[in-house]
Amino acid sequence: MEILVCVKRVPDTAENEFELNSDGNDLDRDDLVYSVNEWDNYAVEEAIQIVDKVGGSVTVVTVGDDEAEEVLRREMAMGANNGVLLADDAFEGSDGKGIATILKAEIEKGSYDLILTGAQADEGAGQVGGMLAAMLDYPYASLVNKIEVDGDAKIKVGREIEGGNQEMNEIELPCVLSIQTGINEPRYVGIRGIRKVAKVEIPEKDAGALGIDASAVGEAGAKTKRVDYFVPDMGDGAEMLEGSTDEIIEQLIEKLKAKGGL
Amino acid sequence: MTQIFAYIPHKNGAAEDVALEYPEAAKKIDAGASVTAVVTGSGADLDKVAGDMAKIYSEVIKVDNAALAYPNAEVVRKALTAILPANAIVLVAHDTFGMDLAPGLSVKLDSAYAADAIDFEGVDGDALKLVRQELGGAVSTHVTTDISAGAVITIRPGAFAPVDGGSASGTITDKSGDAGDLAAKRTFIEVVEAEVGDVDITKSDVLVSIGRGIEDEDNIEIAQELADAMGAVVSCSRPIVDAKWLEKSRQVGTSGQTVKPKVYMAMGISGSFQHMGGVKGNPFIVAVNKNPKAPIFQVADVGIVEDILDFMPELQEAIEDL
Numbered sequence: 001m002e003i004l005v006c007v008k009r010v011p012d013t014a015e016n017e018f019e020l021n022s023d024g025n026d027l028d029r030d031d032l033v034y035s036v037n038e039w040d041n042y043a044v045e046e047a048i049q050i051v052d053k054v055g056g057s058v059t060v061v062t063v064g065d066d067e068a069e070e071v072l073r074r075e076m077a078m079g080a081n082n083g084v085l086l087a088d089d090a091f092e093g094s095d096g097k098g099i100a101t102i103l104k105a106e107i108e109k110g111s112y113d114l115i116l117t118g119a120q121a122d123e124g125a126g127q128v129g130g131m132l133a134a135m136l137d138y139p140y141a142s143l144v145n146k147i148e149v150d151g152d153a154k155i156k157v158g159r160e161i162e163g164g165n166q167e168m169n170e171i172e173l174p175c176v177l178s179i180q181t182g183i184n185e186p187r188y189v190g191i192r193g194i195r196k197v198a199k200v201e202i203p204e205k206d207a208g209a210l211g212i213d214a215s216a217v218g219e220a221g222a223k224t225k226r227v228d229y230f231v232p233d234m235g236d237g238a239e240m241l242e243g244s245t246d247e248i249i250e251q252l253i254e255k256l257k258a259k260g261g262l
Numbered sequence: 263m264t265q266i267f268a269y270i271p272h273k274n275g276a277a278e279d280v281a282l283e284y285p286e287a288a289k290k291i292d293a294g295a296s297v298t299a300v301v302t303g304s305g306a307d308l309d310k311v312a313g314d315m316a317k318i319y320s321e322v323i324k325v326d327n328a329a330l331a332y333p334n335a336e337v338v339r340k341a342l343t344a345i346l347p348a349n350a351i352v353l354v355a356h357d358t359f360g361m362d363l364a365p366g367l368s369v370k371l372d373s374a375y376a377a378d379a380i381d382f383e384g385v386d387g388d389a390l391k392l393v394r395q396e397l398g399g400a401v402s403t404h405v406t407t408d409i410s411a412g413a414v415i416t417i418r419p420g421a422f423a424p425v426d427g428g429s430a431s432g433t434i435t436d437k438s439g440d441a442g443d444l445a446a447k448r449t450f451i452e453v454v455e456a457e458v459g460d461v462d463i464t465k466s467d468v469l470v471s472i473g474r475g476i477e478d479e480d481n482i483e484i485a486q487e488l489a490d491a492m493g494a495v496v497s498c499s500r501p502i503v504d505a506k507w508l509e510k511s512r513q514v515g516t517s518g519q520t521v522k523p524k525v526y527m528a529m530g531i532s533g534s535f536q537h538m539g540g541v542k543g544n545p546f547i548v549a550v551n552k553n554p555k556a557p558i559f560q561v562a563d564v565g566i567v568e569d570i571l572d573f574m575p576e577l578q579e580a581i582e583d584l
Contacts, residue, residue, distance in 0.1 A: 017555050122396060134369035141362065164519065223407055224374055224375060231402065240559070240565045246576075261527075
């Protein structure tokens with residue numbers, strides 16, 4: 001099975017405290033720690049496990065700049081066979097459809113049976129996989145937490161739905177699936193693994209190489225645009241307990257007693 | 263006049279709560295908009311939901327087809343693409359079905375797409391301004407989307423004030439005949455119900471709920487000891503289940519259990535809306551998190567900025583000394 005996994009370099013929510021810049025309209029990006037989008041690691045792990053079972057290869061692709069190459073290398077250190085970087089100044093400012101349009105162009109140059117994305121990334125929209133599938137006229141399933149490969153024409157997929165239930169579907173290949181966290185346990189990538197792939201050539205393709213009309217992507221083609229970041233007025237929020245730990249605990253215990261917690 | 267269509271998710275003959283929230287969302291987009299409820303499904307369940315919607319919406323469109331009996335996003339997308347007029351503005355709930363349906367629908371309708379809106383700030387020319395969150399709720403953003411050729415917009419369930427059940431008598435239009443070919447490349451097989459765990463977190467009045475702040479599987483014992491001292495049960499957020507440190511039946515959230523405790527101790531939980539969506543009944547929420555900017559502090563009653571790994575044993579000891 002030939003599998004393509006779409007990945008993204010994102011600010012790491014576990015490693016950063018997000019602050020606005022001095023103008024108050026963007027994140028203060030100077031000291032942000034970036035990593036591969038958490039969901040994408042699960043997608044790459046799933047792809048590797050499928051290929052281990054039935055054969056084939058895993059290619060990881062990202063739309064980004066030179067710095068995005070590091071996430072491709074990380075996923076190749078996990079075990080992905082190939083990486084492709086789609087980079088062009090014209091891609092800057094793309095909305096979800098722009099990104100899906102760029103990915104579609106790359107997919108049509110290959111011959112993939114299965115295309116995986118993370119269920120969502122930093123923007124929390126969860127949009128690219130579904131758009132890509134519709135553009136390619138491939139079937140799609142989102143929030144996939146189980147994949148059973150038992151044939152060349154169809155696979156079985158489980159989707160996570162409300163209440164912890166799982167919806168089982170049969171889906172024709174080729175298809176696009178967005179992968180939910182928890183579907184597997186992504187393998188650890190050590191320094192040695194990264195070193196092994198440090199020199200592997202990663203091809204880079206621009207709008208011309210992909211045959212993309214630059215006005216259809218990037219800022220020019222985007223119908224949906226972020227205007228600014230802001231800190232909403234939260235009203236009162238929580239009553240913050242302050243003082244020494246002993247003082248805090250004393251206050252907390254009184255409150256817990258009053259509210260039925262003790 | 264802006265024409266807005268609201269896709270009504272439903273189960274067992276009852277519309278989901280978001281059906282009562284679309285009218286407020288639509289009003290915030292354009293106070294003068296006409297809002298049409300769109301219900302797809304099959305048979306008596308569909309008729310029941312369409313009838314209920316006619317009490318709230320002046321216009322209801324229903325599409326009845328055996329292929330729509332279970333909401334398969336690919337089939338629903340085909341039906342909606344066939345029946346919706348050009349340049350429609352379509353509202354869809356940002357739930358597990360909406361995420362399956364909406365992005366592809368916007369491609370097929372060739373319209374703009376915006377996901378997970380929590381507020382709207384009106385239309386300026388062709389640009390609809392909306393509010394959403396990024397980075398797991400850590401930051402908010404304003405986004406504009408060009409609605410001149412229509413738009414598909416998902417709204418966060420619970421973000422807009424519900425209208426009353428209503429007693430209007432709307433018109434139900436049957437568009438079943440216009441739905442066209444509903445053959446799909448994806449077929450629904452079955453729903454596998456969540457496994458029942460050894461502990462029922464939904465029955466406990468006090469929950470000590472742990473998130474990423476627990477850092478290591480071995481530290482779960484610390485939370486368990488605090489819970490024991492409080493006569494509470496340990497629950498958790500999604501990352502703990504993803505890491506396989508606790509079973510799925512302990513997970514609180516829209517993709518886990520819905521709990522209604524009296525007291526909810528959120529220990530090292532950032533407080534994403536997916537997690538808080540599983541906390542109902544207005545409990546007294548205590549949040550302990552070493553990050554003073556954690557979104558949980560916006561929804562908690564009491565907040566404490568400390569490392570839970572230090573704080574929980576001290577709290578346990580103090581409680582045991584009472």
